[in-house]
Amino acid sequence: MLVYLNGDWIPADSARVSVFDRGFIFGDSVYEVIPVYGHRTFREAAHLARLKASMAAVGMDERLGPVHWPTVCTRLAETLPAGDGTLYLQVTRGAAPRQHAFPANAPLTLFAYARPRVSEPAGSAASEMTAVLCDDIRWARCDIKTTSLIANVLLVQEALRRGADEALLVRDGLVNEGAVSNVFAVCGERLRTAPRNHLILGGITRDVVLELAAGLGIAVEERAPSQAELSGAREVLITSSSREVAAVTRIDGRPVGDGRPGPVFHRLHAAFETFKEEVRMGRRM
Numbered sequence: 001m002l003v004y005l006n007g008d009w010i011p012a013d014s015a016r017v018s019v020f021d022r023g024f025i026f027g028d029s030v031y032e033v034i035p036v037y038g039h040r041t042f043r044e045a046a047h048l049a050r051l052k053a054s055m056a057a058v059g060m061d062e063r064l065g066p067v068h069w070p071t072v073c074t075r076l077a078e079t080l081p082a083g084d085g086t087l088y089l090q091v092t093r094g095a096a097p098r099q100h101a102f103p104a105n106a107p108l109t110l111f112a113y114a115r116p117r118v119s120e121p122a123g124s125a126a127s128e129m130t131a132v133l134c135d136d137i138r139w140a141r142c143d144i145k146t147t148s149l150i151a152n153v154l155l156v157q158e159a160l161r162r163g164a165d166e167a168l169l170v171r172d173g174l175v176n177e178g179a180v181s182n183v184f185a186v187c188g189e190r191l192r193t194a195p196r197n198h199l200i201l202g203g204i205t206r207d208v209v210l211e212l213a214a215g216l217g218i219a220v221e222e223r224a225p226s227q228a229e230l231s232g233a234r235e236v237l238i239t240s241s242s243r244e245v246a247a248v249t250r251i252d253g254r255p256v257g258d259g260r261p262g263p264v265f266h267r268l269h270a271a272f273e274t275f276k277e278e279v280r281m282g283r284r285m
């Protein structure tokens, strides 16, 4: 597999980054994950805009790492054997003697590779998941897509330890998002999800689902459900580039609604599948 590193295309096992790289030392680094369907990237412009926003938010100077990401993305997407997968892009503040202050003029480290999508066995319920509620132990800039993910790593591990797939994160009594996903709850007739602010990562899949919901006439309210509202929700969904749109059927071991994916999930999931097909055909981005 060839990876992109600082302007070069190199076999993955011979790609090298300095041990003094600030991504390694401090987690001083931002990233993106871009889905690919049929060799075509999904919402590439929005993902690259979010990467730019993450870099700006942490004061990374783009001039220290010039790269034309669309060209890199196109080349990576072409390498995916079956056409479906994800692109991983990472930018660190470069290698420099260890001190917290930004180094003067250290070139950014630019890294990217493509990962094939793992196909689910036929008949498996890949779009059905379980979750547990956890305290949101992360920092207060969840809108920045940084690789400083130790809190998310611990939260996912806690979910797995408790026999679930995802941790839904509670802060001040509100469920803002998951450890690796955005969260939607069907409360009464409305689909509720946290507003885009510093307490969530503004998911690109979340945006697409909001557009699809509008097209389907599903009323949406961008207000985070409380823990009690989530427990009483008829349906709970999560969205992310890797998991797409999935139904959460149990939370803390208790069934959500009747414990099966509900009608709102089925409508949004079907619309999302159609959207993906259109991306594959080159009719949508």
Ligand SMILES: Cc1ncc(COP(=O)(O)O)c(C=O)c1O
Residues within 6 Å of the ligand: 033, 177, 178, 179, 180, 181, 182, 200, 201, 202, 203, 204, 205, 206, 239, 240, 241, 242
């Ligand atoms: C904390 C968190 N929220 C939300 C998302 C979903 O974002 P996207 O739909 O852009 O993948 C992710 C994805 O990795 C995430 O890690």
